[in-house]
Every structure is written in C-alpha cells, then in structure tokens.
Amino acid sequence: MxxxxxxxxxxxxxxxxxxxxxxxxxxxxxxxxxxxxxSYVDDLKLPGMVFGDFVRSPHAHARIVSIDTSRAKAMPGVIAVLTAADLKPLGLHYMPTLAGDVQAVLAEEKVLFQNQEVAFVIAEDRYIASDATELVDVEYEALPCIVDPFKSMLPDAPILREDIKDKMTGAHGPRKHPNHIFEWQIGDKQATDDVFANAEVTIKEMLLDHRTHPSPLETCQSVASFDKVKGELTLWGTFQAPHVIRTVVSLISGLPEHKIHVIAPDIGGGFGNKVGAYAGYVCSVVGSIVLGVPVKWVEDRMENLSTTSFARDYHMTTELAATKEGKILGMRVHVLADHGAFDACADPSKWPAGFMNICTGSYDIPVAHLAVDGVYTNKASGGVAYRCSFRVTEAVFAIERAIEVLAQKLSMDSAELRMKNFIKAEQFPYQSALGWEYDSGNYHVAMQKAMDTIGYKQLRAEQAEKREAFKRGETRELMGIGISFFTEIVGAGPAKNCDILGIAMFxxxxxxxxxxxxxxxxxxxxxxxxxxxxxxxxxxxxxxxxxxxxxxxxxxxxxxxxxxxxxxxxxxxxxxxxxxxxxxxxxxxxxxxxxxxxxxxxxxxxxxxxxxxxxxxxxxxxxxxxxxxxxxxxxxxxxxxxxxxxxxxxEPPNMTYPFGAYFCIMDIDVDTGVAKTRRFYALDDCGTRINPMIIEGQVHGGLTEAFACAMGQEIRYDEMGNVMGASFMDFFLPTAVETPKWETDFTVTPSPHHPIGAKGVGESPHVGGVPCFSNAVNDAYAFLGAGNIQMPHDAWRLWKVGERLGLHA
Ligand code: MCN
Ligand code: CUM
Structure with a gap:
C-alpha cells in the first residue's frame, strides 16, 4: 500500500x-x-400529588348565569374547585396571549366556544376529579353564535368579546368591528391594482385552507409543584419553548424568574400544538400555590382536539395577473383569518398573520399586495400550529393552487408555467415583492431533476390517454398529477423583525x-x-x-x-x-x-x-x-x-429558505370518491444535510400529515358551534394502512449566511405536501370542468364532486 x-x-x-x-x-x-x-410528563409521580380536571362548556356562546360548586366540593376525594371568581382577585382569570390579546383562563361571564374551561376540579385522583366535574352545576343562557367567519363582521353580528368591545384599537392597529381583531396589509396596492387593470389574463379563486389540528399523540399536560418554604415553583410540561414559558409564568404570577424552574421532559410530538400557554398550565400552577402540593393536569384526546391550538382556517381569495404567454405580472391576496374566540396565535410579535407574505412563492412576481383580516368566531383559539412555519403552509397553498388555476386558464402545462416564472439561480439573494430577501435557491435544477426522475412527460401522456378512455366509458378512474414547488422561510429570526414578548428570537x-x-x-x-x-x-x-x-x-x-x-x-x-x-x-x-x-x-x-x-x-x-x-x-x-x-x-442575519419539488400521482374512482396515491415523490433542498436519515424521517412524517390534512382531516363546527371531529372516530389520523409510500430525493444549495450552510427541514414536507395532494385531486377532475375543489378531499366529498358533474349513473 x-x-x-x-x-x-x-x-x-x-x-x-x-x-x-x-x-x-x-x-x-x-x-x-x-x-x-x-420519560414524559405523565410518567411523573410526586409524593402528595393531586389531579385537576376541567368543567367545560357545552355551549359555543352563552352567558354564565351561575356556577354552583357545592355538590362537587362535597364529593369525597375532592380537594378544591377553582372558578373565575377564585382567579379574579389574583388577576389570573385572563392571561395574556402571544398575539397581544388576552384569553380567559376560566370563563367569567360568558363562554365563547364549546368545551371552553369553566371550572377546575382538583381531587386525590384523576378519576375522582373527572367524576366531580359533572357535579359542578353551571347555569347557562345560550346566545346566538358565529361559526362562519364571513358573517363575523356583519353589522348585526352578535358581539363575542364583551371584555374588549369598546377597545377599537387592538395589538395590531385599529379594529373595524367588535369582532375584528386586526387588518394587516403589505405590498404596493396601487401598483398591483394597476397591473390587474391592464393584464391580459387574470384568475381569482377563494382557496380554503380549512381548520384542522396537529393532534400529537401525547396531549398537552403539566405538573406544577410549589415549594412554600423556598418560594419556588417547578413546572414540568409539554413545552416546545420552556424558557418562554418561564418568562410568561414569571410575568403573570409575579414570582421572580430565578425561582421558577421549567422542565420539559420527553415530548410525544408537538407539531406546534405545544407552543402556546394553556388554561391547564395556569390552573395547575395556581392549584399548587394554593394547596402546597403538586398538581397534575393531563388533557384527554377530545380536550386536545377541541380546545388547544388549532391550525389554519384561512380563507384566501387569491388572484394572479399574467400575460397570454404565462409570465406572471402580479399577485393580490385577501385573507379572512378565523382566529376563534381569542387571538392566541403564536407568531413573532410583529407578524399577526405570520409569514403569509411569503405567498409569492418561488416565482419572480414583480408586484404584489396582501391584506389579512383576522376575526373572532365561536371556536377554539390558536392558529399557528401544525408544521406551518408561521402560516407558510397557507401561503404556499395559496400560490401553488393559484398556479394550477392559472395554468388551466392559459391551457398551459403547469410545470412549464412554473419553470417560466421561477426566480433564477443568478437572482439570489432575491428581494421579493412582499419584503423578504431569499438567501439562496436553485429552482430550475431541482424541478428538472424531479421531472426527469418521475418521468413527467410520460405521465402526462398516460393521463391524456386515460382521459380519452374515460370519455369513451372504458374506465371509471381519473388520473391526477399533482405538483407543488415550494419555498419556505424558516429560522426565526433576525432581531430586526422577530421577537416574542419583546425578546429577540436568538x-x-x-x-x-x-x-x-x-x-x-x-x-x-x-x-x-x-x-x-x-x-x-x-x-x-x-x-x-x-x-x-x-x-x-x-x-x-x-x-x-x-x-x-x-x-x-x-x-x-x-x-x-x-x-x-x-x-x-x-x-x-x-x-x-x-x-x-x-x-x-x-x-x-x-x-x-x-x-x-x-x-x-x-x-x-x-x-x-x-x-x-x-x-x-x-x-x-x-x-x-x-x-x-x-x-x-x-442572532441570525437572515432567515433560511429551503425549497422543494413535489409530485403526486393519484387515481380516483369517480363512483366511490376513493382516491389512491399511486406515487409520491418529494425532492427537498435544505442546504447542508446534517443527518440524511433524520431528514428522511422528517419528510416521511411531514408528508403523512400533509396527506391527512389534504385528504380528510378536519375540525368542523355545525351551525350551533358544536365541534365535530373531536375524537379519532371522526378526525382522520392516517395509520400505516392508509399512508402512501414516499420517495425522497434532494439537491443541496447551502445557505450562504449559516455557519454550516444548513436550512430547516422539519416543516417543509408538510408545507409542500398539502398543495401537492390538493393539486392532484383538482388535476384529476380538471378536464371535466370541475372548477376549484376545496379540501379536505375525503371520499364523501369527492363522491359529491362526481355527483355535481353528473358522472354517476
Ligand atoms: N436536520 C438535518 N439537516 C438539515 C436540517 C435539519 O439533519 N439541513 C435535522 C435536524 O438536525 C433535526 C431535524 O432535522 O434533527 C429537524 O430540524 P429543523 O428543520 O431545524 O426543525 P426543528 O428541529 O426546529 O423542529 C421543528 C419542526 C416543527 S416546527 C414541527 S411543527 C414539527 C417538525 O419539526 N414537529 C415535529 N417535525 C416533527 N417531528 C416529530 N417527530 N415531532 C414533532 O412534533
Ligand atoms: Cu407552525 S407548527 Mo411548528 O412551528 O412547531
């Protein structure tokens, strides 16, 4: 040798x-x-530990006439029952949210969504606590409720938040109506309107990214233990951001921060559900301070799905203006954002709609304008969760669905339309019309690699044949090719534009x-x-x-x-x-x-x-x-x-901008509405790859959740504000049986400003995956003149599309 x-x-x-x-x-x-x-929160067993459980509202909107806790307190094993009346003298019946609003810890005069927390029963064990909740007698006077966000700001709409009804300026500026939270506008409105007025081709579509829920397998929970002698509080909990929780607890409890020990042990999935602060955390803390023993609070599945941070609920009226040849000239978006009863979005302070202004996507769009109206409804609060990168899921959904709608109007192949409008490699760093500086990208190369790998041309040829066969009545199956090319913005963030409660996001x-x-x-x-x-x-x-x-x-x-x-x-x-x-x-x-x-x-x-x-x-x-x-x-x-x-x-100098090219091949049975994913290919570029196996795992998980969201998962409310789908009987949680097989691939475009060139990847597959599935479904029905088909695409709804189009015998 x-x-x-x-x-x-x-x-x-x-x-x-x-x-x-x-x-x-x-x-x-x-x-x-x-x-x-x-070692999870619920594994924790402390000497003398007691257990709390909530009394929750059956109504979506009701006045509380009276609360009688006497029967519950008399039950053997019950130690205490907390209501708003107990918290009020401590100034804790409301808590601040990360979005500059306040949120009821325990409802005082009114309840604003079904399953809202009304009283907290503390008992010797979890079962006694649970049984005793049924002995708390609450008299309600039902009020008309608002479920449809489009009705929230009608002149005669019932006022939901009486606690702030006279406060016509919110955390993000003036409010137009007592049920209005904020309006956020960005971009050049005049220039955008001008482009639309003169454009050869325009499209406009209301794209719904429906309400869903991150539903981690482990629900939200906490154990609070207050040491009266030392004056110290130890709080174990399912916290994605333990230090922020410590600061929040210090600010609202008045305990000095160094006397608060926050511990987040192993966490069984977060997906954004465990960023915010919940009533359960506050009640376990108050319970422990009052009683001097550790208090544990553990949500059940229904409580998790119906009360803690939901995801999406963005109603996005999206417009594109283009030339006949398919050069996109402008984008205009109006979002109606349903935030539920309290604005508890966990965004960086300055961003009431998160990074929704990344909605120009991977395309060189010269002018754009985005306006977002946040409104209150009688639903649970939250809104920034579920692999969303602060509303990037919504932004990418809007642009990637809109590109398909435009391609159809232009009778142009949508992959070609994308290629034509991509930001070019030499344009990076790229300044977007809505204010971001994209650090790096190589979109054409990634897209071409993806198209070559899946055999895009052949697939389109196969699809054309199948469409003809369908028209001739030789098959009852529709073939859809879904594409999405996403750009993410992750790594919040630079102090100049990202803080939480005034703390820079280092x-x-x-x-x-x-x-x-x-x-x-x-x-x-x-x-x-x-x-x-x-x-x-x-x-x-x-x-x-x-x-x-x-x-x-x-x-x-x-x-x-x-x-x-x-x-x-x-x-x-x-x-x-x-x-x-x-x-x-x-x-x-x-x-x-x-x-x-x-x-x-x-x-x-x-x-x-x-x-x-x-x-x-x-x-x-x-x-x-x-x-x-x-x-x-x-x-x-x-x-x-x-x-x-x-x-x-x-403190990062900029965000990082991972991207990817996703393709989904789907076959749908028009008679049953059952959709089968034949193939799903995901190419991700997250810059320098630290652990390729972990990246693959992240992509598999994110795609599975994208599949769930697009194809069935939903938190729906009936017109009375009853939450439908708050259990795994109704809420679609895919198992290995339903989940498609994933093919993964990558390119590497390192971030120029990151010390090792790495970009984030945890949320990319979800961000890119949801529109890819929806585009596949829409593409399958497009040649039949179906128009825009909203998510979720479960078999029942797809069957109804077939019915509407007169496809069924
Ligand atoms: N990674 C890598 N190379 C890169 C980028 C990331 O090897 N270039 C690896 C990282 O080292 C890390 C993992 O991939 O082990 C994810 O890293 P990153 O993209 O930085 O994301 P975070 O660690 O900040 O995770 C947050 C992200 C979010 S916001 C949601 S929501 C989500 C997600 O991660 N929730 C998850 N993935 C999840 N995966 C699991 N199992 N459980 C959750 O709750
Ligand atoms: Cu938006 S869900 Mo993740 O950011 O915890």
Missing part, C-alpha cells in the same frame, strides 16, 4: 468514527423510546468539554421527536473532532440550558444549530492555542485535521482533541484560564 492510500484510509476511518455531519447516524433517543423508557448553545474529552452540550431549543440529541452531536462531532457518541445533548431544563426561544418554525437548525457551530468554533480556537503550547510551535503553524491539530508539513506531530482537552484542565498555557467550554447566543 503506498503512503498516500494509507493516509487516506486513516483519515476516512477517523472521519467515520466521528459520526459527524452527513452521517446516517441512528437516533440515540430511540434506545429509550423503543423500550418504553422515555437561540443558544453551551458546550462543555470534560477533561477526558467527552462533552455535554445544552441548547435553548426542545426536541419533540425531531432527534436533536442525535443531530446536534453530529454538528459538534464534525466541528471539534470528538465522536458523536461521546457527546451528550441536553435540552428542556431552564435551570441548566442557556436561554433560547424554543423549537417551532423549523428554527432549531437555522438558529440553535448555528449557535452550536459557533460555540464549537470558539472552543476550537482555544484548543488551537493549547495545542500550539503542547507542541511548542506557533499557533499559525498548525492545521486542523478531522480530530486533531497537526503541525503543517509534519503530519506525525499532532495533538488530538482528546489530548488537548486533558491539557486544558491540567496544563493550560501560562496566563490562560483552564477549562474548555463556550456559549453562543446566535
């Missing part, structure tokens, strides 16, 4: 041993999860190298299943040349982790991932000085080689990171402080 081959082999071996970035490292957390050894990493060269690192984010323990270690492994197996990642304890804004909006990699790389580089710089001292050379004479510093030109003279770590504690250079650790709080 010649010398060079030996060196290469040795380097390859050392690299492999690290299991660093790019490695399909197996998820370390799965060792405990697959053995049932995870994130953090603290890395400590122990004398033996093993590592503990802590971040301000919190995994809910994304595999952070595996992947952050891979970043550190590559940066510092320490095997990932020697690195422990810890998140979710506000006492030990540096302050961070948490995990949502696919921000962990763009923000805390960047902090991790930067903190590691600080350590590496110190390590280089130590190595120079050990090797008795000048720092500049050293070069980094996978897991060691070596002397340039003398590769046999080196010190490994492990050796350096030992030296850092035992014999640091003179005048250098011992130890090897660093912290970084990273």
């Amino acid at each position: 010649n010398e060079q081959v030996k060196i290469d082999l040795d380097r390859a071996e050392r690299t492999e041993k690290l299991q660093g970035m790019g490695c399909k490292r197996k998820r370390v957390e799965d060792i405990r999860f697959t053995q049932g050894k995870g 994130d953090s990493a603290e890395i400590r190298i122990h004398p033996t060269g093993s590592v503990i690192a802590r971040m301000g984010t919190k995994s809910q299943g994304q595999g952070h323990e595996t992947t952050y270690a891979q970043i550190i492994a590559t940066e510092l040349g320490i095997p990932a197996d020697d690195i422990m990642i810890e998140e979710g304890n506000t006492d030990t982790a540096p302050y961070g804004l948490g995990t949502y909006g696919s921000r962990s990699t763009p923000v805390a991932g960047a902090a991790t790389a930067v903190a590691a580089r600080k350590i590496k710089a110190k390590a280089q000085m130590i190595a120079a001292h050990m090797l008795e050379v000048h720092e500049g004479d050293l070069e980094w080689d996978i897991d060691r510093f070596r002397v340039k030109g003398l590769p046999e003279k080196f010190k490994t990171m492990k050796e350096i770590a030992w030296s850092a504690y035992n014999a640091p250079p003179p005048n250098m402080e011992p130890g090897l650790e660093a912290v970084n709080y990273y």
Whole structure:
C-alpha cells in the first residue's frame, strides 16, 4: 500500500468514527423510546400529588348565569374547585396571549366556544376529579353564535368579546368591528391594482385552507409543584419553548424568574400544538400555590382536539395577473383569518398573520399586495400550529393552487408555467415583492431533476390517454398529477423583525468539554421527536473532532440550558444549530492555542485535521482533541484560564429558505370518491444535510400529515358551534394502512449566511405536501370542468364532486 492510500484510509476511518455531519447516524433517543423508557410528563409521580380536571362548556356562546360548586366540593376525594371568581382577585382569570390579546383562563361571564374551561376540579385522583366535574352545576343562557367567519363582521353580528368591545384599537392597529381583531396589509396596492387593470389574463379563486389540528399523540399536560418554604415553583410540561414559558409564568404570577424552574421532559410530538400557554398550565400552577402540593393536569384526546391550538382556517381569495404567454405580472391576496374566540396565535410579535407574505412563492412576481383580516368566531383559539412555519403552509397553498388555476386558464402545462416564472439561480439573494430577501435557491435544477426522475412527460401522456378512455366509458378512474414547488422561510429570526414578548428570537448553545474529552452540550431549543440529541452531536462531532457518541445533548431544563426561544418554525437548525457551530468554533480556537503550547510551535503553524491539530508539513506531530482537552484542565498555557467550554447566543442575519419539488400521482374512482396515491415523490433542498436519515424521517412524517390534512382531516363546527371531529372516530389520523409510500430525493444549495450552510427541514414536507395532494385531486377532475375543489378531499366529498358533474349513473 503506498503512503498516500494509507493516509487516506486513516483519515476516512477517523472521519467515520466521528459520526459527524452527513452521517446516517441512528437516533440515540430511540434506545429509550423503543423500550418504553422515555420519560414524559405523565410518567411523573410526586409524593402528595393531586389531579385537576376541567368543567367545560357545552355551549359555543352563552352567558354564565351561575356556577354552583357545592355538590362537587362535597364529593369525597375532592380537594378544591377553582372558578373565575377564585382567579379574579389574583388577576389570573385572563392571561395574556402571544398575539397581544388576552384569553380567559376560566370563563367569567360568558363562554365563547364549546368545551371552553369553566371550572377546575382538583381531587386525590384523576378519576375522582373527572367524576366531580359533572357535579359542578353551571347555569347557562345560550346566545346566538358565529361559526362562519364571513358573517363575523356583519353589522348585526352578535358581539363575542364583551371584555374588549369598546377597545377599537387592538395589538395590531385599529379594529373595524367588535369582532375584528386586526387588518394587516403589505405590498404596493396601487401598483398591483394597476397591473390587474391592464393584464391580459387574470384568475381569482377563494382557496380554503380549512381548520384542522396537529393532534400529537401525547396531549398537552403539566405538573406544577410549589415549594412554600423556598418560594419556588417547578413546572414540568409539554413545552416546545420552556424558557418562554418561564418568562410568561414569571410575568403573570409575579414570582421572580430565578425561582421558577421549567422542565420539559420527553415530548410525544408537538407539531406546534405545544407552543402556546394553556388554561391547564395556569390552573395547575395556581392549584399548587394554593394547596402546597403538586398538581397534575393531563388533557384527554377530545380536550386536545377541541380546545388547544388549532391550525389554519384561512380563507384566501387569491388572484394572479399574467400575460397570454404565462409570465406572471402580479399577485393580490385577501385573507379572512378565523382566529376563534381569542387571538392566541403564536407568531413573532410583529407578524399577526405570520409569514403569509411569503405567498409569492418561488416565482419572480414583480408586484404584489396582501391584506389579512383576522376575526373572532365561536371556536377554539390558536392558529399557528401544525408544521406551518408561521402560516407558510397557507401561503404556499395559496400560490401553488393559484398556479394550477392559472395554468388551466392559459391551457398551459403547469410545470412549464412554473419553470417560466421561477426566480433564477443568478437572482439570489432575491428581494421579493412582499419584503423578504431569499438567501439562496436553485429552482430550475431541482424541478428538472424531479421531472426527469418521475418521468413527467410520460405521465402526462398516460393521463391524456386515460382521459380519452374515460370519455369513451372504458374506465371509471381519473388520473391526477399533482405538483407543488415550494419555498419556505424558516429560522426565526433576525432581531430586526422577530421577537416574542419583546425578546429577540436568538437561540443558544453551551458546550462543555470534560477533561477526558467527552462533552455535554445544552441548547435553548426542545426536541419533540425531531432527534436533536442525535443531530446536534453530529454538528459538534464534525466541528471539534470528538465522536458523536461521546457527546451528550441536553435540552428542556431552564435551570441548566442557556436561554433560547424554543423549537417551532423549523428554527432549531437555522438558529440553535448555528449557535452550536459557533460555540464549537470558539472552543476550537482555544484548543488551537493549547495545542500550539503542547507542541511548542506557533499557533499559525498548525492545521486542523478531522480530530486533531497537526503541525503543517509534519503530519506525525499532532495533538488530538482528546489530548488537548486533558491539557486544558491540567496544563493550560501560562496566563490562560483552564477549562474548555463556550456559549453562543446566535442572532441570525437572515432567515433560511429551503425549497422543494413535489409530485403526486393519484387515481380516483369517480363512483366511490376513493382516491389512491399511486406515487409520491418529494425532492427537498435544505442546504447542508446534517443527518440524511433524520431528514428522511422528517419528510416521511411531514408528508403523512400533509396527506391527512389534504385528504380528510378536519375540525368542523355545525351551525350551533358544536365541534365535530373531536375524537379519532371522526378526525382522520392516517395509520400505516392508509399512508402512501414516499420517495425522497434532494439537491443541496447551502445557505450562504449559516455557519454550516444548513436550512430547516422539519416543516417543509408538510408545507409542500398539502398543495401537492390538493393539486392532484383538482388535476384529476380538471378536464371535466370541475372548477376549484376545496379540501379536505375525503371520499364523501369527492363522491359529491362526481355527483355535481353528473358522472354517476
Ligand atoms: N436536520 C438535518 N439537516 C438539515 C436540517 C435539519 O439533519 N439541513 C435535522 C435536524 O438536525 C433535526 C431535524 O432535522 O434533527 C429537524 O430540524 P429543523 O428543520 O431545524 O426543525 P426543528 O428541529 O426546529 O423542529 C421543528 C419542526 C416543527 S416546527 C414541527 S411543527 C414539527 C417538525 O419539526 N414537529 C415535529 N417535525 C416533527 N417531528 C416529530 N417527530 N415531532 C414533532 O412534533
Ligand atoms: Cu407552525 S407548527 Mo411548528 O412551528 O412547531
């Protein structure tokens, strides 16, 4: 073996041993999860712990005439019953929301949605608490309710929020009606209107991204334990953002922040459902402070689906203006946003409709205007959840459906229309008409790769044949080809435009190298299943040349982790991932000085080689990171402080802009409305890939949820405001049986401003997936003149489309 081959082999071996970035490292957390050894909130059992459960409103809108708790209090095992009257003297019957509104913790004079919290029963066990809720006698006087957001601002609409009815300025400016929350406008209205007035071709469609729910398998829960002697509160809970929860608890309870310990243990899925603050958290805290014992609150499935943060409910009137040749000239969107009874959207403060202004998508659209009206209705609150990247799901749905509608009007192939209007590689960084600077992209290449891989031309030919066969009555099956090309905006965010409660949306990493060269690192984010323990270690492994197996990642304890804004909006990699790389580089710089001292050379004479510093030109003279770590504690250079650790709080200079090209081939039986996904191909570009296997897992999960949303999942209300679909009997949660097979692919366009070039990916498959499914369904029926078919596309609704088109015998 010649010398060079030996060196290469040795380097390859050392690299492999690290299991660093790019490695399909197996998820370390799965060792405990697959053995049932995870530690979730409900696993917590504390001495003297008691249990709370809510009395909830059967009405969507009603006045509370009286609440009588005496029968419940008399039940053996019941310890206390809290109502708004108990919370009011503490100023806790309302709590602030992240959107600048207030939200009732326990309803005082009125209830505003079905299953709203009215009283909190605390008992010796969960069953007694639950039984006792039925003994709380609440007298209601039903009021007319608003379910349809289009009726919310009618002159004679019942006023929902009497608590703020005279407050005609909300957190985001003037309100037009007592049921109006905000109007948000962005873009050049005049220029856009002018383009539409003169355009050769225009389209306009009301596109509904219907109300649904993230429904993580583990529901929302908390355990509060107040130590009266120390005056300290420990709060365990299903929190995607533990530090933010600590700050909120401090602000509303008046307890000093350092006396509050917030711990988010293992979380069984979040999907945005666990960002906000809920009545259950507040009641468990108040219960524990009042009673001096730990209080546990655990939602059941119906409570989760019907009361905690919903997703979507965006009614998007979307318009495009174009030339006859298909060059898009302008976009105009009006959104009616149904926020339910309280504005509890978890957006960065300045963005009442999240990043909806990414709705120009992947296209070079010169002018655009977006207006969003948020309104109150008699439904549960929430609105920013479910792999949404702050309303990017809605934005991408609007543009990707609109592109299909335009293509049809132009009688143009929709892939070709996309290609014609993509932002070109040389246009990056690209300034969008609605205010974003896209950091990087290579759309044509990704789209072409996707089209070639699935055999797009052949599929269209097959579809044309099938359509003819259908017309001749030879088949009852319709073939749809769904396309979506999405651009995401993730990694909130730069301080100039992203804050929560005034706290800039940085994130953090603290890395400590122990004398033996093993590592503990802590971040301000919190995994809910994304595999952070595996992947952050891979970043550190590559940066510092320490095997990932020697690195422990810890998140979710506000006492030990540096302050961070948490995990949502696919921000962990763009923000805390960047902090991790930067903190590691600080350590590496110190390590280089130590190595120079050990090797008795000048720092500049050293070069980094996978897991060691070596002397340039003398590769046999080196010190490994492990050796350096030992030296850092035992014999640091003179005048250098011992130890090897660093912290970084990273404020990103820009967001990251992952993108992807998705294709769905679907066959629909017109007689039953049953849709079968024949093939689903997803090409994702999230820049530098830390763990390809985890990315694939994220894509599989996100696509499955996209399939669910598009094809059946829905939180629907009847005209009385009764929530339909608040159990898994009615709410479509796909199992392995219904779920299609996924094909994944990728291109790599690194983010130019991120230390390792990585972009987020957690929400991409959902953002791109939903319109792809809907486009497939719409494409299947398009040649029959079906017009726009709204989601969800369950068999019943598709059967009705066939009925409407007169396709059934
Ligand atoms: N990753 C990677 N290379 C990249 C980007 C990401 O290997 N270029 C890896 C990361 O290291 C991480 C995972 O992919 O392990 C997701 O990273 P990222 O895209 O940064 O997203 P977050 O970690 O911030 O996760 C949040 C995102 C959101 S907002 C929702 S909603 C969602 C999602 O993640 N909820 C989830 N995926 C989920 N997956 C599970 N299992 N459970 C949830 O609740
Ligand atoms: Cu919008 S759901 Mo995720 O950001 O937790």
